[in-house]
Amino acid sequence: MTALVILQSLLLISGALMFVVGSIGLLRFPDTYTRIHALTKADNVGLGLIIIGLIPANFSLLVTLKLLLIWLLVMLASALSGHLVAWEARAKQVPLAPSEGESNDELTD
């Protein structure tokens, strides 16, 4: 039983840390496109870890299914909104951040 609790704690805390990583990524990345990347990756992993960590808390099939459904929906939502923002950003020609060591005269806005 204690092993399970330790596993759960690890999953929950690493999930929460993934959220922090996502937030830091959102804060540190230079342009809109890379921020979408930070948003849609770290968060879904974080939520997934937290949800897997919560499943042993009550071994009930319905609750487990509901939690997995929530995870699925959040992934769908962030994929969709990330896609929409990127799609529209490209249509509006939002500039990319210049990558290091590259001449960036034509890219600055």
Add this chain to the structure above:
Amino acid sequence: MSYIYGFTLFILLVSLIVGVMRIIQGPRQADRLLAAQLFGTTGVAILVILAELQPLPAARDTALVLALLAMLAAVAFVSRVWKTTSTNEDH
């Protein structure tokens, strides 16, 4: 166990505060919206944990509702606000 839940919640709330800084910084409207989207996902995570901590199973239903409506703001933003924003006032 409830300490673990509480600790996880606390980390999540801190990560929310970091997200708020991105909303204030911007610089574009899209960046603010993306940070709001992150807020939604974190809110879902907080709700599923609260459902165990309180314990209040209905919090999971709230998380479900939040997960379903998470993309609504993004769709409204892209279709209604951003389309009509000119590039020089995009902040």
Add this chain to the structure above:
Amino acid sequence: MNLLIDLTLLTGILAIAATSLLSRSLFQSVIFFILLGLTLALGWIRLGAPDIALAEAAIGAGITGVLLLDTLGHLKKTGKLDKDEHRPSYPRLLLAILSSVTLVVLLLWAVFHQPTPAIQLHLLVEEALPDSGVSHQITAVLLNFRSYDTLLEVGVLVLAVLVGLALQTDQHQQDSLPGLPNPLLHACLTLLVPAMLITSMYLLWAGSDRPGGAFQAGAMLAAAFILLHLSGIKLSAQLSHRMMQFGLLLGFTVFLVVATSSVIGGRPLLAYPDGGAGLLILLIELALTLSIGLILLSLFTIANSPPLSSRSGGSNGH
């Protein structure tokens, strides 16, 4: 630990509210207002009010945000959106600070001199619950013990939509904005909209024995309709005008018919017959869900309907 969580949440709520009021750009204000709805939903869970949290999640974080964003986009498109408002004058700032401080002090005084309640309402509710036809207290309060209030509140919703319809400049011209022609969005809609409708019905059904009910289900339904509308599938254009009016009034009418039929039967207004309460409540809730969904949708589309092209009268204001 709980105290720490509550205080962090409280600080978050107040900080978000302050930023949404004071931020320079209007878009930022709106985004922070959406976030406020989200954090308030968390707060309602902490307060042990999952029903309110459900409604707040659907309305505060969903529908209100879309309404505000839509109006913002509209103002931006049509007008120059007054570059920034003139800075309010100094006496105005003083007045604002003075009155809000007075309000806060008065409210704090009230909180710290709280009288002991004369009636233990929750005991009365628990006592009468077995006769109400449902086993969830809030649904029992809304649709049985205090159904008179709920009837009037649905009346207020209908009234709001009637005022909106009266303000609508052109009845037949619908929202002219095109939807998003994004293939992924439309593919996702085929998955999301059914999921939203099922969740709405689930919330309605859950209302009889645990948190949920007509108001939350109606808000969810409205969100599904609005999502369809935003992506270019206009429900109001598919339905005929009469069908729409019928849907708007259905909830109020069913409620009113049930209410008055008990008078005809010789019982007081809104008394359900013995044994039939559960069924009647479910019937009323079903009608209410549909009506609330349609009412919120039409308030959204009314706001969207384009102005009269001729701009007859009043356009000489500027």
Add this chain to the structure above:
Amino acid sequence: MDTNLIFTLGGIGLCGLGLFGFIYHCHLLRRLIAFNLIGNGTFLIMVGFAQRGQGVTDHVIQALVLTGIVVAVSATALALVLIRRWFHLKGSTQLPEDDAS
């Protein structure tokens, strides 16, 4: 310091902030947001206050607030319709009394 008291205080803070914004700002959309803040603060105070007095979750007040939220969103939607009409007729997002200041 229990949860109910903390959120009652939060509601009081929201009401104060909302009233401040309502008087301070001229832009109608900002005023609407401020008005909604007052509304949300009132809901928090109502539930927190009632539950603190009784010491248990109070379902009557929760039902009241639940309908209040739905009525508040329809009032907000109606206010937005009015703001748009005003904007079309006058081309302004402020009331005439505020234009002078």
